[in-house]
Amino acid sequence: MPYVDLYSSDDYASIYYRTTSNYDNVGGFDPDKPTLMILHPLLLDSTWLDNQLGDPRLYLHYNIIAFDMRSMGQSNCKPSAKHDSWVDAADLGLCCLRLHLPPCHILALETISVNAALRFALLFPEMCLSIALCSTPLSVEPRQAYTILEDLVQSWAFAEDLETLENAMSGVVKLLFGQNCDPDFIDLIIAYWETTFPPSRRQCLIETVGVLLNRAPLEAEAYEQITQPVLIVQGERNESHPHKYSETFPKHLKNARNEPVLHPIKGAGSSFSIVPGSVSTANHALVKFLSRLPPSRSDIIPPNQSVYERMKQALDRLAFLVPGKENTWDLDPISPLSFSCLHGDVVKLQLDCLDNANFKRLRAFDPLGPDGRPIQSPKLRDEHWLKSCEDGISVAEYAHSDGVCDVQNN
Template sequence: MPFVDLFSSDDYASIFYRTSSPYGNVSGFDADKPTILILHPMFLDTAWLDCQFGDPRLYMHYNLIAFDMRSVGGSTCRPSGRHDSWVDAADIALCHQKLHLPPCHVFALEGLAVFCALRFALLFPEMCLSLALCNVPAPTEPKWTGSSITESMHAWCYAEDLERLEHAATESIRFFFGPNLDVDLKDELVAHLQKTRPPVKRPWTAETISILVNRTPLDAEAYAEITQPVLILHGERSELCARKYSETLAAQLTNAKDGAVIYTVRGAGAFLSIIPGSASIVNQTLTKFLSRVPRSRSDIVPPETSILDRMTQALDRQAKLVGKKNPSTSLDPLSSLSFSCVSKQIADAQSDMIAEYTVDRLNAFNPLGPDGRPLRKMSLNRDDHWFEISKGGISVADTTKFLPNESSNTKKELEKTTRAGDAPQQLIKPSSLTSAAMEKYIIKGPMAKVIREPSLGPPGMGRMLT
């Protein structure tokens, strides 16, 4: 498997990448084709780029390459509280130079990929021919979404059984992808997260979430330094990435060649790149946009400037753009963490959180079987339970699960066991329990009567009614 090892005095990361060449390496690139560098969707990895790598409009006319961010997918790294989108941009630049890549068209697929692409174009303009950005998020994370993301992450990382893990996954997917996601796609997403993001890897999950929640915007002067052609793609029904954010970014890119172009994908929501219908429209728009950009070659040749000198220049340029106090002479240019712009207070808080999530992580719940695969499909389990979640997110009791013709003996035995206070050893799903039968176990009257009542009905019924 292809990796690029990035090592320095204070950092180490092994970055996984995939290409569209016959043998999966850069040496197989066609020099006559331009190259597209794809940055994968947020929380996912390059395994979710089949809609791009499998589209003949892209792989037949362009060389494709994609990298897993350092804390997701096949890449590995040492967790750090200093990780931000500047660090991701430095990772891409180091990989670009080590692989002797040609200048690329950067295709960023939502969220963290957009922030990384903008910073990559700022610090390394000669490596970036153009920018295509999907679903531009808010410059800073809104408070209400930040709280929801953090709660979902904690519920996932500290789930103690499969039911709680699937519940956390359901809530997270509904929040990021919307309520109308296809069931099969939802199953694939949950299975992928169970394999790549199980609770045992929660320090890296916390690191990734921290980059999103604690992000900081660029200054207007920095946006004005971007001179490449820019295409902004926006999903019409994206709730987290409103169109106003795309319009604001386009207005700030005052020096983008011919001005930033916004294209709205009708009927599409979040994560345009993984839903086949939306992805096809995005790919078509991208190819039309690139057809208007001067065509470039993809000759694999070593860079003219050494990696050390080029990264030193990037550190100096970053200091001028963001007003960074530390000069490049006191930092290691070959370390991606040297490009971090996280304040000391936030870096310490993120480091403390990562350390907290590291405690006892090896004993965390494992959702995979002995073969390394998920134990079950999440959707198959939902239909077997009589207490379900409706489309509006409200819990309802589906009485159609119960058979109407149940023998009275079973019902009498159940009531007898309940009055005696003996809890059965197995979970009993009474098939004669209708909505009318349920009401008779609801205690009506003053609280004193409820407290004095020795029994509230069938085992488990009291917990569900309270």
């Protein structure tokens, strides 16, 4: 199976990945093509990247690899209160070293993937050829959005019935992807979440959302250390990540090569990276951006340094980039948790949340039926246009206010 096992004395994570090569492994990469690494949106996984992995403009000209970040998708990890975007960046660095990946172009889709990509480029600059950012988030979560998302996730994690669970999930969809989401899109996301983030897996949910809510902004000096070419793709109707912020964001990247490129997408909202029409425009912008960069190869060769030595360098660089992280001499470079930059009070708060989530989680409400599929909401069942009559035949009907069903005749 395509997993990278990252293990140390205080941490364990098994990171799942997909590729577009034969047999779905890195060994099948075409050495004459550049490599593109894709990071999926928040609370989703690499199965939602078919619009990128299946685009011939990308897979015909690039070796593509997509990782499920820890605590999401098919990746598994030991729950940790220290999990932040620096830990995600360390995960990616270790995966690249373990797989002997060549330097990659990075495509990061929204929120925590964008934050992880920027930190990866800072810690492992020789592994990163360029950075494409879709929906650049604010440096910190706005207080109002923080409170609303926190309340919705709490209702989701500890829901005791299907109606409460779906109402909370619906609220999260509209908050993250915009208020004008298509109803079918909402149903699709909810069905996925009921399968991957049911209340019995609320530790993963709370840990993942904590990475978003408790993020700390990068220092101005850290942004100046980013020297790779940068593309910023932003939806003009993005509610959660306002377009006006993306216009000011390039000013932070003073030393990015060739100056950052800003590409707005007209009419696109918060979820354009998984919406077929908008994502096609984003892919076109990415292909155009990458075509202007120098060609690169994808030779799979062992690195010159050991994994320990390279991760120790990354840890030393982290101490240079983040104030208060200077004392790293006693930290294990092989452990991604050593790269966490959360303050002690935040770690304690998240630890309490994870402990609370673990309590009786195995006896939590299960939204899946015996077949392993989400149970359909009674509300949706009542609204279905196919109804079964007494003879067992399903026909198109309408319901009167008195509850009597009549067959619609021509």
